[in-house]
Amino acid sequence: MLSSTAEYALRAVLYVAQHAARGPVRVSQIAQALTLPRNYLSKILHELARSGVLVSTRGKHGGFRLGQPAESLSLYDVVNRFDRIEARRSCLLGRPECSDRQACLVHWRWKSLSEQVARFFRDTTVAELVSGAAAHPQSKRRVAND
Amino acid sequence: MLSSTAEYALRAVLYVAQHAARGPVRVSQIAQALTLPRNYLSKILHELARSGVLVSTRGKHGGFRLGQPAESLSLYDVVNRFDRIEARRSCLLGRPECSDRQACLVHWRWKSLSEQVARFFRDTTVAELVSGAAAHPQSKRRVAND
DNA sequence: ATTTAATAGGACATTCACATGATAATAGAG
DNA sequence: CTCTATTATCATGTGAATGTCCTATTAAAT
Numbered sequence A, B: 001m002l003s004s005t006a007e008y009a010l011r012a013v014l015y016v017a018q019h020a021a022r023g024p025v026r027v028s029q030i031a032q033a034l035t036l037p038r039n040y041l042s043k044i045l046h047e048l049a050r051s052g053v054l055v056s057t058r059g060k061h062g063g064f065r066l067g068q069p070a071e072s073l074s075l076y077d078v079v080n081r082f083d084r085i086e087a088r089r090s091c092l093l094g095r096p097e098c099s100d101r102q103a104c105l106v107h108w109r110w111k112s113l114s115e116q117v118a119r120f121f122r123d124t125t126v127a128e129l130v131s132g133a134a135a136h137p138q139s140k141r142r143v144a145n146d
Numbered sequence C: 001a002t003t004t005a006a007t008a009g010g011a012c013a014t015t016c017a018c019a020t021g022a023t024a025a026t027a028g029a030g
Numbered sequence D: 001c002t003c004t005a006t007t008a009t010c011a012t013g014t015g016a017a018t019g020t021c022c023t024a025t026t027a028a029a030t
Helices: A004-022 A027-034 A038-050 A075-079 A085-089 A107-123 A126-131 B004-022 B027-034 B038-050 B075-079 B085-089 B107-123 B126-131
Strands: A054-057 A063-066 B054-057 B063-066
Touching: A004 A027, A004 A038, A004 A063, A004 A075, A004 A126, A027 A038, A027 A063, A038 A054, A038 A063, A075 A107, A085 A107, A107 B107, B004 B027, B004 B038, B004 B063, B004 B075, B004 B126, B027 B038, B027 B063, B038 B054, B038 B063, B075 B107, B085 B107
Parallel strands: none
Antiparallel strands: A054 A063, B054 B063
16 A cells, blocks of 8 residues: 555654654664664655654764654655655546546546545544554544544 | 556456447557557456456457456456555555554554455446446436436 | 764665567468 | 468566665764
């Protein structure tokens, strides 16, 4: 579903959100904990820092922290840079022009579904994931309304 | 959302379904109509023939026809060979073991959504798409003729 | 000031999906 | 049988995503 780069980014950010309470988290630590290629992860984190999702500190005792409150950090914010998920909302058949007015054969059937996926990434925050642990749909009450 | 190969396959099958009434459809015709690379499309069609979605006929007046009734041909049947969409139902964070019992942070939020997507591909048939034209959800006024 | 531990970042290597081109195999038509 | 239009198949090219390596830069600690 996600490119591996986007997936790494998301996992890393979640890890940082969970471990940055006592200061910056080092790349090596994340790479080891999540079994990711260290140098490649380094670039991804740097990219996340450039887009404001993370903040980096160099030198001794350096590392990465969240660049903004976990409550205002959506999965879309994290993943967008590496995986243009918005593009998936467009035509499933790849037509350059596909809209309500010029609908392809699958347009109406695909539209609502793709919008749900987009909403999922937009509305889910890092805070929700790391705090609520799992948000089990049966044991926990559902979201009342929107 | 789909790999371009899978997208080509789907578009090609829909085209064949719409044009195979008067005999087999040639690769060149499909490639030209859909603006797809001819040789690459040829391989995709052959692959679809090997999986039973299409049937090929060689020689003069040859080409491709549907290998089974459009009513029993799901989008999943067409696309599966080229794009393991079922795999997207698995963990969004790429964990090898992610289930209701061993849930990752996003498991419960992602599960229902990914199941909907899987259902879409399994339940939507080629027949529905080529016959119903568009299946407009709000106003059914335009669907009458054509 | 020097040492040390960390990120920054360019250059390069690898892999794979995507695509092209040429040739072989098949079968209908004359 | 021969010609020709079609699919079948193999060899190869291309570019983007992924991954590695090495050096530069930064800042705390000594």
